[in-house]
Amino acid sequence: xxxxxxxxxxxxxxxxxxxxxxxxxxxxxxxxxxxxxxxxxxxxxxxxxxxxxxxxxxxxxxxxxxxxxxxxxxxxxxxxxxxxxxxxxxxxxxxxxxxxxxxxxxxxxxxxxxxxxxxxxxxxxxxxxxxxxxxxxxxxxxxxxxxxxxxxxxxxxxxxxxxxxxxxxxxxxxxxxxxxxxxxxxxxxxxxxxxxxxxxxxxxxxxxxxxxxxxxxxxxxxxxxxxxxxxxxxxxxxxxxxxxxxxxxxxxxxxxxxxxxxxxxxxxxxxxxxxxxxxxxxxxxxxxxxxxxxxxxxxxxxxxxxxxxxxxxxxxxx
Ligand SMILES: O=C(O)CCC(=O)C(=O)O
Ligand SMILES: [Fe+2]
Numbered sequence: 636x637x638x639x640x641x642x643x644x645x646x647x648x649x650x651x652x653x654x655x656x657x658x659x660x661x662x663x664x665x666x667x668x669x670x671x672x673x674x675x676x677x678x679x680x681x682x683x684x685x686x687x688x689x690x691x692x693x694x695x696x697x698x699x700x701x702x703x704x705x706x707x708x709x710x711x712x713x714x715x716x717x718x719x720x721x722x723x724x725x726x727x728x729x730x731x732x733x734x735x736x737x738x739x740x741x742x743x744x745x746x747x748x749x750x751x752x753x754x755x756x757x758x759x760x761x762x763x764x765x766x767x768x769x770x771x772x773x774x775x776x777x778x779x780x781x782x783x784x785x786x787x788x789x790x791x792x793x794x795x796x797x798x799x800x801x802x803x804x805x806x807x808x809x810x811x812x813x814x815x816x817x818x819x820x821x822x823x824x825x826x827x828x829x830x831x832x833x834x835x836x837x838x839x840x841x842x843x844x845x846x847x848x849x850x851x852x853x854x855x856x857x858x859x860x861x862x863x864x865x866x867x868x869x870x871x872x873x874x875x876x877x878x879x880x881x882x883x884x885x886x887x888x889x890x891x892x893x894x895x896x897x898x899x900x901x902x903x904x905x906x907x908x909x910x911x912x913x914x915x916x917x918x919x920x921x922x923x924x925x926x927x928x929x930x931x932x933x934x935x936x937x938x939x940x941x942x943x944x945x946x947x948x949x950x951x952x953x
Pocket of ligand 1: 854872874904922923924939
């Protein structure tokens with residue numbers, strides 16, 4: 636297991652504190668302690684143990700427990716998009732302090748995240764520009780029902796991103812024509828990688844953008860551990876919201892691998908927040924964006940940009 640000190644980060648995560656567990660998820664934490672690891676080879680394949688109630692699982696990995704080992708299918712429609720998982724207590728509204736966190740220090744010390752609230756500036760014009768770009772992005776068909784589309788739009792700048800059964804379109808425009816925010820996030824991410832690793836990161840760098848029209852559009856649990864990605868390279872996630880600081884946060888849930896039925900920790904993601912997933916996080920844990928039908932949430936769109944590094948020569952880079 637890679638240790639945090641082997642990080643690609645210019646400012647490595649050295650002494651992470653424990654990520655606060657969700658109230659109500661403690662029992663699950665205790666019963667699963669030490670048994671929650673996920674093997675790299677299976678992290679993004681095969682069935683989840685149970686449908687992820689309450690999310691808009693439009694990026695969910697194959698969830699049919701009856702088809703072990705089947706090709707993953709990350710998309711399902713938001714069947715129960717409006718509810719919070721029934722067995723998960725609503726996360727406390729207390730903000731999560733900025734800092735470095737070990738997702739599960741006792742069992743997976745190498746799985747770490749850095750949470751930097753309100754760290755990345757985004758002016759209303761920048762948001763408007765990237766939102767407008769989504770008009771040029773084709774909708775993604777719901778593979779479980781070819782007559783429908785998932786709510787979220789997505790595209791990848793700099794790569795053709797294949798995950799599970801899905802391929803996210805590569806944006807054909809040259810970098811000069813990319814929305815300012817995309818280029819700014821890529822530049823920012825490169826600046827967070829230490830010098831010795833920067834060329835390797837830059838060689839395969841891509842920005843995957845998700846456009847969420849409102850809070851009812853979520854993202855199902857998954858791990859970003861595709862073959863084409865450089866294993867254990869950090870993934871930098873930038874969140875933006877249509878109402879800026881006035882938009883409610885979206886809840887980024889963390890799961891202990893595929894065996895866990897419910898999230899055990901949650902990071903609230905608001906406008907300008909930067910979340911870095913580092914170390915072995917993608918091998919040991921899954922994450923997803925919880926859908927909600929809160930009245931306020933329905934009035935705000937959201938854009939998430941993840942900057943990640945693909946292996947040079949991989950299909951993604953062709
Ligand atoms: O929208 C988010 O915050 C999460 C995005 C994500 O996990 C992904 O694109 O892989
Ligand atoms: Fe992800």
